[in-house]
Amino acid sequence: xxxxxxxxxxxxxxxxxxxxxxxxxxxxxxxxxxxxxxxxxxxxxxxxxxxxxxxxxxxxxxxxxxxxxxxxxxxxxxxxxxxxxxxxxxxxxxxxxxxxxxxxxxxxxxxxxxxxxxxxxxxxxxxxxxxxxxxxxxxxxxxxxxxxxxxxxxxxxxxxxxxxxxxxxxxxxxxxxxxxxxxxxxxxxxxxxxxxxxxxxxxxxxxxxxxxxxxxxxxxxxxxxxxxxxxxxxxxxxxxxxx
Amino acid sequence: xxxxxxxxxxxxxxxxxxxxxxxxxxxxxxxxxxxxxxxxxxxxxxxxxxxxxxxxxxxxxxxxxxxxxxxxxxxxxxxxxxxxxxxxxxxxxxxxxxxxxxxxxxxxxxxxxxxxxxxxxxxxxxxxxxxxxxxxxxxxxxxxxxxxxxxxxxxxxxxxxxxxxxxxxxxxxxxxxxxxxxxxxxxxxxxxxxxxxxxxxxxxxxxxxxxxxxxxxxxx
Amino acid sequence: xxxxxxxxxxxxxxxxxxxxxxxxxxxxxxxxxxxxxxxxxxxxxxxxxxxxxxxxxxxxxxxxxxxxxxxxxxxxxxxxxxxxxxxxxxxxxxxxxxxxxxxxxxxxxxxxxxxxxxxxxxxxxxxxxxxxxxxxxxxxxxxxxxxxxxxxxxxxxxxxxxxxxxxxxxxxxxxxxxxxxxxxxxxxxxxxxxxxxxxxxxxxxxxxxxxxxxxx
Numbered sequence: 001x002x003x004x005x006x007x008x009x010x011x012x013x014x015x016x017x018x019x020x021x022x023x024x025x026x027x028x029x030x031x032x033x034x035x036x037x038x039x040x041x042x043x044x045x046x047x048x049x050x051x052x053x054x055x056x057x058x059x060x061x062x063x064x065x066x067x068x069x070x071x072x073x074x075x076x077x078x079x080x081x082x083x084x085x086x087x088x089x090x091x092x093x094x095x096x097x098x099x100x101x102x103x104x105x106x107x108x109x110x111x112x113x114x115x116x117x118x119x120x121x122x123x124x125x126x127x128x129x130x131x132x133x134x135x136x137x138x139x140x141x142x143x144x145x146x147x148x149x150x151x152x153x154x155x156x157x158x159x160x161x162x163x164x165x166x167x168x169x170x171x172x173x174x175x176x177x178x179x180x181x182x183x184x185x186x187x188x189x190x191x192x193x194x195x196x197x198x199x200x201x202x203x204x205x206x207x208x209x210x211x212x213x214x215x216x217x218x219x220x221x222x223x224x225x226x227x228x229x230x231x232x233x234x235x236x237x238x239x240x241x242x243x
Numbered sequence: 244x245x246x247x248x249x250x251x252x253x254x255x256x257x258x259x260x261x262x263x264x265x266x267x268x269x270x271x272x273x274x275x276x277x278x279x280x281x282x283x284x285x286x287x288x289x290x291x292x293x294x295x296x297x298x299x300x301x302x303x304x305x306x307x308x309x310x311x312x313x314x315x316x317x318x319x320x321x322x323x324x325x326x327x328x329x330x331x332x333x334x335x336x337x338x339x340x341x342x343x344x345x346x347x348x349x350x351x352x353x354x355x356x357x358x359x360x361x362x363x364x365x366x367x368x369x370x371x372x373x374x375x376x377x378x379x380x381x382x383x384x385x386x387x388x389x390x391x392x393x394x395x396x397x398x399x400x401x402x403x404x405x406x407x408x409x410x411x412x413x414x415x416x417x418x419x420x421x422x423x424x425x426x427x428x429x430x431x432x433x434x435x436x437x438x439x440x441x442x443x444x445x446x447x448x449x450x451x452x453x454x455x456x457x458x459x460x461x462x463x
Numbered sequence: 464x465x466x467x468x469x470x471x472x473x474x475x476x477x478x479x480x481x482x483x484x485x486x487x488x489x490x491x492x493x494x495x496x497x498x499x500x501x502x503x504x505x506x507x508x509x510x511x512x513x514x515x516x517x518x519x520x521x522x523x524x525x526x527x528x529x530x531x532x533x534x535x536x537x538x539x540x541x542x543x544x545x546x547x548x549x550x551x552x553x554x555x556x557x558x559x560x561x562x563x564x565x566x567x568x569x570x571x572x573x574x575x576x577x578x579x580x581x582x583x584x585x586x587x588x589x590x591x592x593x594x595x596x597x598x599x600x601x602x603x604x605x606x607x608x609x610x611x612x613x614x615x616x617x618x619x620x621x622x623x624x625x626x627x628x629x630x631x632x633x634x635x636x637x638x639x640x641x642x643x644x645x646x647x648x649x650x651x652x653x654x655x656x657x658x659x660x661x662x663x664x665x666x667x668x669x670x671x672x673x674x675x676x677x678x679x
Contacts, residue, residue: 052581079587089582093600102596105584155586309615309661310654311622312570314633319639322647399525406527410626417529430537438530445525 003063003159003190004049010057011044011214018044020214021058026159031191033201033222036211037237045211046161049192050074050081057212063158079107083161086168088144090136090151096123097132097199100151108155117151122150126180142173146180153184162183162193198241202226210234252427252435263419264440270336270415271402271448277341278401282348282394287378289349290356291400300349307346313407315339320411335436336408344401349353351393355386395452399445406441416440468643473652479635480656486621486631489553491614494560501565506572510592516565523562528623531555536627547627548629556624569608571602608675611668615661622657632656 011019018041026032034042047053048060051067051074060067065077091099100122101115110118124127126146136144145165151216152160161179166174178200185191185204195201201208201222206223210218212233218225229235245373289300307315320335359382367377387394409418420437424430504516523531535551575598583593625634636653640646 050585052585074584075587075589078585081585083585085578085582087578089578091579091582091597091601093604103588105598106592107587151586305662305665306658309619309665310657311633312617313622313625313634314650314654314657317633317636317646318650322650325645325647402677403525403527406529407623409529420533422535431534431541434530434533434538438526438534441527441530442522442525 001064002026005061006045006048006058007061008058009045009048009060011020011041011048011053011055018214019048019055022211022214022216023058024209024216024219025194026190028158028190029188030207031185031205032193032209033205034192034194034209034211035196035201035237036217040211041214042211043163046083046163046192046194049159049161050078050083054081068161074218075107078157079103080158082155082157082159083162084145084148084152084161084165086164088136088141088148088168090144090148092136094135096128096134096136096139096147097131099136099147100154103151104154119150120152120190122153123147125153126184127176140173141169142176145169145177149177149180150186157189159190159192162191163193164194164196166195166197176179196241198226198238210237212237228235249429250432252429252447256426257396259419259423260437260440263414263416264444266333266414267402267405267416267444268350270333270340270405270408270413271398273337274340274344274401274405275398277337278307278398279343279394280343281341282352285320285345285349285351286356289353291374291378297444304346304349307343308350312339312343312404315343316407316411327363332411332413335411336413340405340408347397347401348394351390351397352386354393355390356382358389359386385457391452391456391460395449395456398452399448402444402448405442407451420455464514466642468639468645468648472639472643472649476632476635476639476649476652476656479630480632480660482629482631483618483621483633483660486552486556486624486629487614487618489555490560490617490621493553493557494564494617497557497561498564498568501561502568502572503594505565505569516569519560520566523558528555528559528620529626531558532627533625548624548627549625552621552624552629556617556621559620560613563613563616564610567613568602568606571605571609572598574605575601605675608668608672611664611671615664615668618660618664619657 004026006022006024007021009022010017020041022041022045024032024045027054034046036042044053048055048134049062049067051060051072055068058068059181062077062081065072067074067077069161091102094102097116100111100119103117104110104118105112119132120129123132126149128143128146128150131139131143131147135166136147139147165181166177169177174197178197181191181193181200182204182243193201193205205222207219208222210225210229210231210233212218212231218229218231220230225234226238229238285300285303289297289304292300316336316339319339320330320332323330323335363381363385364377367381372380405415406417408415409421412418416437420433424433427433497654501516501519504512505520507513507516509669531553532555535554536546536548539551550641579597579601580593588596607613621631624631625637628634630638632653640649645650
């Protein structure tokens with residue numbers, strides 16, 4: 001059984017169809033890069049996986065649980081699916097430590113001392129151990145995003161979603177965040193990442209998915225798909241972003 | 244004990260209510276016009292005036308905004324006669340309400356004026372407009388548009404606050420309620436009915452303001 | 464019986480101010496509880512609850528406070544309750560303050576970006592947990608200046624309780640006027656006392672507001 005299974009997913013905002021029958025399955029341990037123009041539905045698809053976006057047709061399943069079933073306990077599901085956003089979305093009123101330990105403490109009931117140790121551990125992973133007592137507004141964009149990744153990791157998810165996490169960063173800060181991503185990938189985390197960094201996708205992803213007009217237009221092994229696009233749409237897209 | 248509601252006697256006195264309603268409406272509308280004029284002039288003085296003018300307007304605004312309307316009303320109606328200034332209830336009501344609304348309007352409009360970018364004024368100056376012309380043609384309209392929502396809810400609050408004038412026996416809607424009450428002894432029904440009348444008035448005022456906004460401001 | 468206005472009268476006025484403050488405190492407490500409920504209704508994910516909140520706010524903000532005072536003072540007695548001015552005033556002011564505080568606080572809750580809710584939800588926090596740990600602490604900072612500002616409105620509006628015979632500053636002023644026939648001086652003193660209470664709060668609210676803007 002695949003870890004993530006999307007079948008004919010349809011998502012509309014009013015009369016505007018954003019996802020028009022998207023099917024995709026993701027195996028445990030896979031790293032999927034999702035590329036495409038803005039407005040192609042790639043972020044929306046990602047947000048359907050943890051139930052942030054209600055869908056109008058088809059099914060989304062995670063680890064055998066149907067996400068779009070009203071009876072599904074989304075809170076429970078989201079403990080296993082981490083997401084990192086383009087705009088970081090750290091909690092500005094909480095220190096880095098509290099940002100990271102809030103959910104483990106409140107949702108999982110981890111005792112405070114243990115939670116602090118957990119925060120230290122995940123911060124080491126993203127190379128920010130010394131920032132544990134800082135507040136988000138004291139950090140650079142790249143550092144904030146690394147804290148956001150650490151916050152997600154602290155829940156020990158089975159799957160991590162990354163929604164254009166370098167798009168809001170100054171160019172010189174992109175590298176440090178991608179490095180952390182690579183680190184997470186090396187540990188065998190299942191990852192779905194929406195990205196504009198084609199080079200990074202080629203290097204890290206097992207598989208690349210090209211979204212176009214609300215459809216899964218083309219997919220395949222990263223090097224092959226990016227090297228020899230089969231559809232003219234992907235070819236046009238690649239030549240536009242690479243030049 | 245069960246209470247049986249009896250609106251018949253209360254409705255029978257509808258002429259009183261109508262008369263009171265007319266005065267409430269008159270007081271509200273006149274006050275709004277005067278309050279707006281005070282607001283426009285005062286805000287201009289507060290923002291563009293000399294230091295003394297600014298200070299005087301600030302003292303006026305702060306004094307009014309930090310004391311209750313009913314005390315202002317009592318001071319004018321009961322207090323001023325000892326200084327030789329005697330008004331009938333309606334005039335005293337109108338003065339107190341206008342002074343009160345004027346202060347709030349100044350604060351609101353001032354915020355709108357301060358939001359107008361300096362470059363707009365400079366553009367007016369470089370076209371050779373006088374300060375008054377700049378205020379009249381360049382500044383008032385956009386700042387009123389910006390502050391219209393705040394101003395109109397202040398006006399609705401003012402309309403409701405006119406009920407206070409019943410306490411100096413001005414014959415407004417609320418005062419008529421106490422007259423009917425003393426005739427019919429139907430306290431509860433009277434005040435429920437009057438509350439409903441104010442509610443409808445408030446709705447109508449909001450509708451009217453939305454209409455004004457649509458026709459005056461939204462199109463440009 | 465007419466007597467001279469003396470220093471004692473001024474002291475009585477100042478002493479009566481404690482009832483103004485007591486009523487303000489009760490109104491703030493009662494209104495705070497109602498207001499919290501209203502604000503939560505207004506941001507609820509269930510539409511009927513949101514409507515309920517909206518109807519409440521519009522009904523209260525569309526009727527004069529005086530009407531509520533009279534309805535409670537005269538109205539409840541016909542149902543066999545003996546209503547003291549205290550009880551009527553407490554009820555009327557709680558209802559009134561609840562609507563305004565509810566609106567202020569709703570605005571503050573809604574000023575927190577939707578992405579903060581989303582970030583909480585994505586970590587597995589439930590609605591109340593998101594509210595408690597993420598939204599309310601941030602909204603609280605925004606809420607303090609306008610809440611202090613409303614407190615000024617409340618202090619001033621407690622003067623209306625005088626009309627149902629509740630003895631506070633304004634009522635004491637009326638009583639003093641009746642015996643001394645010095646309305647101008649008496650109401651001037653009354654106004655000055657209100658000013659002394661309200662002006663510092665107004666200034667404080669403004670300072671808080673400015674600090675908030677700088678912080679952003």
